[in-house]
Amino acid sequence: xxxxxxxxxxxxxxxxxxxxxxxxxxxxxxxxxxxxxxxxxxxxxxxxxxxxxxxxxxxxxxxxxxxxxxxxxxxxxxxxxxxxxxxxxxxxxxxxxxxxxxxxxxxxxxxxxxxxxxxxxxxxxxxxxxxxxxxxxxxxxxxxxxxxxxxxxxxxxxxxxxxxxxxxxxxxxxxxxxxxxxxxxxxxxxxxxxxxxxxxxxxxxxxxxxxxxxxxxxxxxxxxx
Amino acid sequence: xxxxxxxxxxxxxxxxxxxxxxxxxxxxxxxxxxxxxxxxxxxxxxxxxxxxxxxxxxxxxxxxxxxxxxxxxxxxxxxxxxxxxxxxxxxxxxxxxxxxxxxxxxxxxxxxxxxxxxxxxxxxxxxxxxxxxxxxxxxxxxxxxxxxxxxxxxxxxxxxxxxxxxxxxxxxxxxxxxxxxxxxxxxxxxxxxxxxxxxxxxxxxxxxxxxxxxxxxxxxxxxxxxxxxxxxxxxxxxxxxxxxxxxxxxxxxxxxxxxxxxxxxxxxxxxxxxxxxxxxxxxxxxxxxxxxxxxxxxxxxxxxxxxxxxxxxxxxxxxxxxxxxxxxxxxxxxxxxxxxxxxxxxxxxxxxxxxxxxxxxxxxxxxxxxxxxxxxxxxxxxxxxxxxxxxxxxxxxxxxxxxxxxxxxxxxxxxxxxxxxxxxxxxxxxxxxxxxxxxxxxxxxxxxxxxxxxxxxxxxxxxxxxxxxxxxxxxxxxxxx
Numbered sequence: 176x177x178x179x180x181x182x183x184x185x186x187x188x189x190x191x192x193x194x195x196x197x198x199x200x201x202x203x204x205x206x207x208x209x210x211x212x213x214x215x216x217x218x219x220x221x222x223x224x225x226x227x228x229x230x231x232x233x234x235x236x237x238x239x240x241x242x243x244x245x246x247x248x249x250x251x252x253x254x255x256x257x258x259x260x261x262x263x264x265x266x267x268x269x270x271x272x273x274x275x276x277x278x279x280x281x282x283x284x285x286x287x288x289x290x291x292x293x294x295x296x297x298x299x300x301x302x303x304x305x306x307x308x309x310x311x312x313x314x315x316x317x318x319x320x321x322x323x324x325x326x327x328x329x330x331x332x333x334x335x336x337x338x339x340x341x342x343x344x345x346x347x348x349x350x351x352x353x354x355x356x357x358x359x360x361x362x363x364x365x366x367x368x369x370x371x372x373x374x375x376x377x378x379x380x381x382x383x384x385x386x387x388x389x390x391x392x393x394x395x396x397x398x399x400x
Numbered sequence: 401x402x403x404x405x406x407x408x409x410x411x412x413x414x415x416x417x418x419x420x421x422x423x424x425x426x427x428x429x430x431x432x433x434x435x436x437x438x439x440x441x442x443x444x445x446x447x448x449x450x451x452x453x454x455x456x457x458x459x460x461x462x463x464x465x466x467x468x469x470x471x472x473x474x475x476x477x478x479x480x481x482x483x484x485x486x487x488x489x490x491x492x493x494x495x496x497x498x499x500x501x502x503x504x505x506x507x508x509x510x511x512x513x514x515x516x517x518x519x520x521x522x523x524x525x526x527x528x529x530x531x532x533x534x535x536x537x538x539x540x541x542x543x544x545x546x547x548x549x550x551x552x553x554x555x556x557x558x559x560x561x562x563x564x565x566x567x568x569x570x571x572x573x574x575x576x577x578x579x580x581x582x583x584x585x586x587x588x589x590x591x592x593x594x595x596x597x598x599x600x601x602x603x604x605x606x607x608x609x610x611x612x613x614x615x616x617x618x619x620x621x622x623x624x625x626x627x628x629x630x631x632x633x634x635x636x637x638x639x640x641x642x643x644x645x646x647x648x649x650x651x652x653x654x655x656x657x658x659x660x661x662x663x664x665x666x667x668x669x670x671x672x673x674x675x676x677x678x679x680x681x682x683x684x685x686x687x688x689x690x691x692x693x694x695x696x697x698x699x700x701x702x703x704x705x706x707x708x709x710x711x712x713x714x715x716x717x718x719x720x721x722x723x724x725x726x727x728x729x730x731x732x733x734x735x736x737x738x739x740x741x742x743x744x745x746x747x748x749x750x751x752x753x754x755x756x757x758x759x760x761x762x763x764x765x766x767x768x769x770x771x772x773x774x775x776x777x778x779x780x781x782x783x784x785x786x787x788x789x790x791x792x793x794x795x796x797x798x799x800x801x802x803x804x805x806x807x808x809x810x811x812x813x814x815x816x817x818x819x820x821x822x823x824x825x826x827x828x829x830x831x832x833x834x835x836x837x838x839x840x841x842x843x844x845x846x847x848x849x850x851x852x853x854x855x856x857x858x859x860x861x862x863x864x865x866x867x868x869x870x871x872x873x874x875x876x877x878x879x880x881x
Contacts, residue, residue, distance in 0.1 A: 251565060251566040257561070258557045258560055261556070266418050279407065279562065280566045333564075
């Protein structure tokens with residue numbers, strides 16, 4: 176089985192500053208993984224490097240079978256990236272926003288029934304489907320993005336700090352949603368500062384510190400300190 | 401890509417039309433436009449009234465012995481007032497570079513006072529004209545709209561989200577700005593419609609003409625506002641935060657809309673200094689006076705010599721041989737002096753006009769350096785009040801002078817000597833009547849597209865430059881810098 180993400184000894188420099196160095200990790204399809212790190216650890220840069228937004232300075236990189244430095248379009252076609260979920264057009268309804276985004280990126284737009292089903296699958300309440308997106312909570316906005324990923328048949332979902340503005344209950348619901356997404360064969364990689372959420376909701380957890388991925392066992396070592 | 405752009409633009413317009421703030425801004429602008437139209441029409445009416453008063457005064461005097469061309473009171477001068485201009489509703493009113501009236505005499509064309517009439521001194525007209533409202537207030541709104549549209553999209557991560565889904569951020573920004581431009585153009589159409597309606601409500605005979613001038617300004621207005629919105633978008637893309645973008649945007653707006661349009665004129669005056677029209681006229685009149693005193697002295701001496709030993713005769717009914725001889729000599733002196741005066745008039749006017757032209761040419765190039773100045777120049781040309789109007793008036797006045805010279809001064813009657821109370825008097829032609837004069841052809845007040853071509857092209861060039869800056873900014877974002 177081809178890995179959804181395969182990173183070997185990745186190095187990224189932005190200007191003169193080294194952001195990532197010697198980073199290696201693998202995420203298989205249908206698995207969820209988390210990168211835990213503090214502010215400025217390089218989590219967002221790592222995710223955006225996977226999409227080809229940053230150019231690597233060293234190492235090997237394969238995302239959904241493509242090199243993002245060479246084929247960024249192929250990578251984005253099979254990947255859904257969510258940084259801030261609340262980027263919808265406030266003047267449109269939830270459903271209109273989904274259609275708008277699918278149309279913009281040239282993805283096929285299914286009929287209303289399928290769209291509604293996709294939104295219901297990720298627990299978006301019926302009353303919000305035809306309501307303006309201003310009424311969506313943080314978790315519901317994330318859920319809409321997960322439905323977009325499903326409608327685009329993305330092989331990989333990348334989430335940049337999805338728990339940042341979520342309460343404890345919503346964080347737990349998100350873990351459950353991500354589990355459902357992964358059971359459909361989609362790989363999920365998220366970044367977070369919440370170690371417990373990472374350990375509880377994902378199958379692999381990596382600790383990113385000062386641009387370096389520490390070995391898996393270091394997480395508990397660091398925690399015990 | 402075109403469909404994507406249109407879709408983005410449509411969603412953007414939909415979003416703005418649902419904002420109440422936009423409606424408030426539009427109502428505010430419409431109110432300002434109505435005030436500007438009211439002030440402009442009042443200004444225009446005052447200038448027309450002033451013009452008719454001047455004309456009545458001229459008709460009463462018929463001919464005005466004003467310029468001492470060949471001796472005080474010898475040659476009479478015809479005066480023609482310049483009609484009030486129409487286009488002051490959009491661009492600034494009377495062009496003070498041009499005289500408010502022209503004097504036509506045997507010595508050649510003389511400009512009257514360059515200062516505008518009392519009515520054109522109304523400062524409100526140059527503050528509240530549509531052009532200023534759109535350049536300053538409209539420009540600020542367009543720029544803030546550009547910053548808001550792109551900045552909001554960028555700083556809340558929408559551009560990043562689109563990019564990660566495979567949409568080029570440059571296309572996303574372009575689509576949003578296209579919507580913004582569509583909104584601005586629709587707003588302009590509505591505002592100009594309001595202006596035209598307000599003009600129509602004044603029940604003026606020339607309302608259709610004024611409305612046509614107003615509508616012809618839609619092109620520079622739309623281009624200028626699109627440039628400003630684009631600048632706002634570029635500033636938002638190149639700034640680190642929305643606050644920085646807003647501060648930088650206001651600084652750019654000040655430069656483009658307020659400081660820039662004045663810099664060209666200041667630099668032009670410094671690089672090519674030209675004496676003011678009033679100073680030039682003072683110096684010219686003094687030169688004529690000195691010249692004429694010398695002629696009077698020479699003619700006086702000859703007259704004294706011709707009339708030596710004679711008792712005073714008023715007028716000499718039967719001129720004797722001495723008088724006839726004097727008349728012959730006087731005729732040659734008169735011809736020579738008229739020729740010299742014409743030359744003097746022409747050369748001094750030409751010198752001043754050449755310097756003025758050099759400055760105008762330089763200003764024309766300098767004004768291309770900021771979009772605000774380009775907008776000013778384009779609207780002035782399309783409103784019929786630009787440099788082209790001045791040129792047209794000058795050409796008209798010169799052609800009138802040529803006709804008058806041929807009709808009245810070069811084909812003159814024989815001189816007659818009269819004297820009592822004055823040293824001498826000289827009637828060169830039959831008494832002039834206003835109706836004898838060839839009527840000046842009416843000056844066509846219209847949009848001068850050819851004159852507006854350069855500033856319009858410059859605005860298009862600015863639009864291209866801004867698009868490139870937006871594209872570069874979007875690329876910079878997408879490469880994660």
